[in-house]
Amino acid sequence: MIDIPYLTDQQHQVREIARGFAEREIRPVARDLDREARFPWATVKQMGELGFMGAPWPVELEGAGMDYLSYVIVVEELARVDASHSITVSAHTTLGTSPIVNFGTEEQKQRFVPLLASGRVLGGFGLTEPGAGSDAGGTQTVAVEKGDHYVLTGSKIFITHAGVGEIFVVTARTDPTSARSGRGITSFIVTKDTVDVDTCTAVGIGHAPDLPKTPGVKAAKKEDKLGWRASDTRELILQEAIVPKENVLGEPGMGFVNFLKTLDDGRIGVGALSLGLAQGALDECLKYTAERQQFGRPIASFQAVHFALADMATEIEAARHLVYYAGWLRQNGKPYKKAAAMAKLFASELATRATIKAVQLHGGYGYTTEYPVERMMRDAKVGEIGEGTSEIQRIVIARELLGDVVAVTG
Amino acid sequence: MKIAVCVKRVPDSEARIKIDASGKAIDEGGVKFVLNPYEEFAVEEALKLKEAAGSGEVVVISAGSDASQETIRTALAMGADRGVLLKTDHIPLDPLPVAKALAAELAEGGYDLIFFGKLAIDDYSHGIGPMVAELLSLPCVSAIAALQIANGKGKAEREIEGGVEVVEFPLPAVLTTDKGLNEPRYPALRGIMLAKKKPLDVKDVALETGGLDVLSLSYPPERKAGRIVGEGAAAVPALVDALKNEAKVL
Numbered sequence A: 001m002i003d004i005p006y007l008t009d010q011q012h013q014v015r016e017i018a019r020g021f022a023e024r025e026i027r028p029v030a031r032d033l034d035r036e037a038r039f040p041w042a043t044v045k046q047m048g049e050l051g052f053m054g055a056p057w058p059v060e061l062e063g064a065g066m067d068y069l070s071y072v073i074v075v076e077e078l079a080r081v082d083a084s085h086s087i088t089v090s091a092h093t094t095l096g097t098s099p100i101v102n103f104g105t106e107e108q109k110q111r112f113v114p115l116l117a118s119g120r121v122l123g124g125f126g127l128t129e130p131g132a133g134s135d136a137g138g139t140q141t142v143a144v145e146k147g148d149h150y151v152l153t154g155s156k157i158f159i160t161h162a163g164v165g166e167i168f169v170v171t172a173r174t175d176p177t178s179a180r181s182g183r184g185i186t187s188f189i190v191t192k193d194t195v196d197v198d199t200c201t202a203v204g205i206g207h208a209p210d211l212p213k214t215p216g217v218k219a220a221k222k223e224d225k226l227g228w229r230a231s232d233t234r235e236l237i238l239q240e241a242i243v244p245k246e247n248v249l250g251e252p253g254m255g256f257v258n259f260l261k262t263l264d265d266g267r268i269g270v271g272a273l274s275l276g277l278a279q280g281a282l283d284e285c286l287k288y289t290a291e292r293q294q295f296g297r298p299i300a301s302f303q304a305v306h307f308a309l310a311d312m313a314t315e316i317e318a319a320r321h322l323v324y325y326a327g328w329l330r331q332n333g334k335p336y337k338k339a340a341a342m343a344k345l346f347a348s349e350l351a352t353r354a355t356i357k358a359v360q361l362h363g364g365y366g367y368t369t370e371y372p373v374e375r376m377m378r379d380a381k382v383g384e385i386g387e388g389t390s391e392i393q394r395i396v397i398a399r400e401l402l403g404d405v406v407a408v409t410g
Numbered sequence B: 001m002k003i004a005v006c007v008k009r010v011p012d013s014e015a016r017i018k019i020d021a022s023g024k025a026i027d028e029g030g031v032k033f034v035l036n037p038y039e040e041f042a043v044e045e046a047l048k049l050k051e052a053a054g055s056g057e058v059v060v061i062s063a064g065s066d067a068s069q070e071t072i073r074t075a076l077a078m079g080a081d082r083g084v085l086l087k088t089d090h091i092p093l094d095p096l097p098v099a100k101a102l103a104a105e106l107a108e109g110g111y112d113l114i115f116f117g118k119l120a121i122d123d124y125s126h127g128i129g130p131m132v133a134e135l136l137s138l139p140c141v142s143a144i145a146a147l148q149i150a151n152g153k154g155k156a157e158r159e160i161e162g163g164v165e166v167v168e169f170p171l172p173a174v175l176t177t178d179k180g181l182n183e184p185r186y187p188a189l190r191g192i193m194l195a196k197k198k199p200l201d202v203k204d205v206a207l208e209t210g211g212l213d214v215l216s217l218s219y220p221p222e223r224k225a226g227r228i229v230g231e232g233a234a235a236v237p238a239l240v241d242a243l244k245n246e247a248k249v250l
Helices: A009-036 A041-050 A068-081 A083-103 A106-117 A197-203 A255-291 A303-331 A337-366 A373-384 A390-402 B037-053 B068-078 B095-107 B128-135 B189-197 B233-246
Strands: A123-126 A142-146 A149-160 A167-173 A185-191 A217-222 A233-244 B002-007 B009-011 B033-035 B057-064 B082-087 B113-117 B140-150 B153-160 B163-170 B173-177 B200-204
Touching: A009 A041, A009 A068, A009 A083, A009 A373, A009 B068, A009 B189, A041 A083, A041 A197, A068 A083, A068 A255, A068 A303, A083 A106, A083 A123, A083 A149, A083 A167, A083 A185, A083 A255, A083 A373, A106 A167, A123 A149, A123 A255, A142 A167, A149 A167, A149 A185, A167 A233, A167 A255, A185 A233, A185 A255, A255 A303, A255 A337, A255 A373, A303 A337, A337 A373, A337 A390, B002 B037, B002 B068, B002 B095, B002 B128, B009 B068, B033 B037, B033 B068, B037 B057, B037 B068, B037 B113, B037 B173, B057 B068, B057 B095, B068 B082, B068 B189, B068 B200, B082 B095, B095 B128, B113 B128, B128 B140, B128 B173, B140 B163, B153 B173
Parallel strands: A123 A167, B002 B057, B002 B113, B057 B082, B082 B200, B113 B173, B140 B173
Antiparallel strands: A142 A149, A149 A233, A167 A185, A217 A233, B009 B033, B140 B153, B153 B163
């Protein structure tokens, strides 16, 4: 068990609960979920009941009222066993729910957050477009003001929960004169029915029939992905979606500024996920190399294996403290942009290295689905891509080091 | 319905146990401690009964060192209402002194039911529950795998060799819980927050020394490596011989 003196008793307890749940409920199903690319409604329901779907949000909004590090630990521990469950929690919490908690009016919070924080409905965040990803200022989705509502038209791609979810924060350009700049982008809350209405009704979560849905919001075909296969990723289509003005989130025109903050949070989430994946890979290796016999002794007794395990463990320890540090800064109201970018950059690149090494240490078995390390290797790569590529993280870090003037070169 | 659940802090079943320098106790350094798994069933059953009744109180009681507060908080996080720690630095191997301390605490509590796990996974003692029942002159059903409570009476099932024994008993009563009784809930994150605010009384107790003493602890003998006596039908006589004369199992 990981015992870190600067964590609180509560944070250690949270780790035990999350680890126990992941080991007992997720581990037995993770391989099949991955193979079938099936969204895990049954375990998502349990995670909602345990408070995992709204760990850091206030109890009054049906969250668990935990501190941010406790939330980070939940994301980490889930990923130690299955990254798909982890990204489901992380994307739902930091991308889907946090913009409404951070920038919503009291009325918006009351209307949407309890549904999300309790896990009764899944949420997502629509930013990336065919022409806007790392270049978030390139948003082409437009919102045209018409009386008491806006009409939104555009397409958001690679959106976690676009299919299974019902509540989304999306960005759209409200001021056409400011094309290609960050200004004039506004955030909106839109809703739709989950694509899994029947399953959701049977399982008892995921669908809120009473929640008014936004006409013109649809999910497209599910992406067939290398990893995170049990998480839901799709295009979210806005086809003349009619969004009432009361669903404008934050100041009109401030959408860009707001989602940059949301991305900072998301980076801590992906950092924690990558950390958990790397730790999970190491734990598998410790077990396997102690059992696997070659030349009459366990392969863990060979020095080449010692070096690999020692390097993995050392780098994981470094990643852990970077991730926790970013979480601690956020929790204590300190600037955390640079720390979040560093945590995500280092942890995600480490997860790729560590999981590739884990497959190597497992030899031929590691290349089969009999052991989880091949899944971990596939799950790790996207950590270097999603919620800001490694390249973007380096730009963010350099900007923080050098200041805007020097680092912005176009 | 007022229910007491007596719990013990024990090493995790997966912990690597080391004997300490005295040779009479385990070295607790680096060992993870948990709520005795058989008492997870007890806590769960108590919570279910309270929920079914719509009202009541579930009190978690433990005898042990300060560290047992953490064990009590785990049960509070699952949903129990308050805790009592009978604080003592040393838990003797003899269950009777512990049973006496618990009985003294339970006697005035006005409990309808008193739960224990059927055994503690550290010393495998089954004794404390039945001893407490005897000290309080209450009926006791041990190792229950099913339970119904209605109209001041209870009906419990015990798994016995080759069948099931059904026992009826009046309340109040002492019950010890076995695997299969229920599926213990995970404490929810919000439960941890709430647990911090629930009352936990710490009372110093002086236990009697008891009639048992640990002389020494030792590790089980290492398993000897296996041996392949041969292959196919030709090896059968050698195998039978080895089983007869070496292993002495035939």
